[in-house]
Amino acid sequence: MRNENNVKLTERTNAPLSSIREISSQIPVINKEREFFGLDPLINLSIGQPHIPPDPKVLDAVQAKLNSGTLSFCYSRSQGRTETLEAIVRLYSYYYPEVDYTKDEVMVTNGASGALWNAFSILIEKNDIVLAFEPYFSTYSSQIQALYGELKKIPTFHNNFRPDIAKLEESLATYPNAKVLILNYPNNPSGVSLHEDDLQALARKLNEYPQLIVIIDDVYRDLNYTKHLTLLDIDPSFRNRCVVINSGAKGLAGAPDLKNRYGECQERVDTGNVTTTIIKLIWCSLFDAGRTDCCRRGYVKGSILLVDLF
Numbered sequence: 657m658r659n660e661n662n663v664k665l666t667e668r669t670n671a672p673l674s675s676i677r678e679i680s681s682q683i684p685v686i687n688k689e690r691e692f693f694g695l696d697p698l699i700n701l702s703i704g705q706p707h708i709p710p711d712p713k714v715l716d717a718v719q720a721k722l723n724s725g726t727l728s729f730c731y732s733r734s735q736g737r738t739e740t741l742e743a744i745v746r747l748y749s750y751y752y753p754e755v756d757y758t759k760d761e762v763m764v765t766n767g768a769s770g771a772l773w774n775a776f777s778i779l780i781e782k783n784d785i786v787l788a789f790e791p792y793f794s795t796y797s798s799q800i801q802a803l804y805g806e807l808k809k810i811p812t813f814h815n816n817f818r819p820d821i822a823k824l825e826e827s828l829a830t831y832p833n834a835k836v837l838i839l840n841y842p843n844n845p846s847g848v849s850l851h852e853d854d855l856q857a858l859a860r861k862l863n864e865y866p867q868l869i870v871i872i873d874d875v876y877r878d879l880n881y882t883k884h885l886t887l888l889d890i891d892p893s894f895r896n897r898c899v900v901i902n903s904g905a906k907g908l909a910g911a912p913d914l915k916n917r918y919g920e921c922q923e924r925v926d927t928g929n930v931t932t933t934i935i936k937l938i939w940c941s942l943f944d945a946g947r948t949d950c951c952r953r954g955y956v957k958g959s960i961l962l963v964d965l966f
């Protein structure tokens with residue numbers, strides 16, 4: 657819409673732009689100038705723009721599906737095609753072996769961003785408080801603000817970006833009615849992963865606050881260089897108050913640009929279907945091709961290159 661008639665837009669459109677996205681959008685402009693002056697392009701470390709080509713196994717599986725003559729363009733159920741949901745449940749039994757999810761508890765969304773939006777929409781009323789350890793993925797704050805909730809940061813800078821239980825306790829004392837705590841490990845942007853003792857300490861503290869819902873933003877689990885654990889491995893009873901969110905676009909599919917992601921919500925909201933075609937592509941890349949390690953291997957190679965450069 658071109659707002660030539662000055663239609664009054666909602667207050668939520670006043671949310672500040674993400675600085676990281678602004679920086680990212682300037683990089684091609686700066687690189688053009690640098691090219692003009694004969695300078696090397698900047699190395700872009702600003703946004704998680706994939707530099708790793710999709711795993712050929714995934715592309716082959718997509719191609720096979722496209723050629724199979726079974727691709728249809730009909731409406732799917734809002735939470736996703738049954739066979740896809742069943743496949744996600746199978747994947748989750750591998751990811752979260754201590755917990756039995758059923759297909760009625762999972763939902764396919766447009767990106768983990770869509771899953772976050774659904775989860776926040778289910779959970780947050782006006783003025784509700786959401787806690788997140790610093791630093792955090794900037795979309796959390798814009799989505800929460802759009803729903804008139806408030807994101808309160810729990811400091812970690814003094815602790816090398818690791819969650820500090822004393823600071824969590826302080827935040828919970830300050831905001832005793834906090835509704836949600838977000839856990840995102842490996843963390844964007846710090847890269848910090850949680851160890852078993854971190855999770856045990858978190859589980860002990862959170863068990864003192866049974867009303868607090870936990871969102872496990874697990875999108876980088878497959879890019880962990882060490883064994884990845886979540887609260888669900890430490891105490892499976894958290895399944896009753898956790899929303900788990902994953903993204904096939906990250907380490908899992910090895911195809912970060914396919915935009916075929918899924919999320920898991922214990923409640924459902926209907927924010928419109930993910931198209932059948934996309935769901936078929938999810939099916940292909942995640943399951944027909946088998947799990948691939950292409951992204952993680954690409955990032956390991958990249959980290960070695962960076963260490964060499966610096």
Ligand SMILES: Cc1ncc(COP(=O)(O)O)c(C=O)c1O
Pocket residue numbers: 704766767768769770793840844873875902903904905917
């Ligand atoms: C921590 C975190 N959660 C969620 C997302 C959103 O993932 P998607 O690209 O699948 O929407 C991102 C994207 O970079 C992220 O870094």
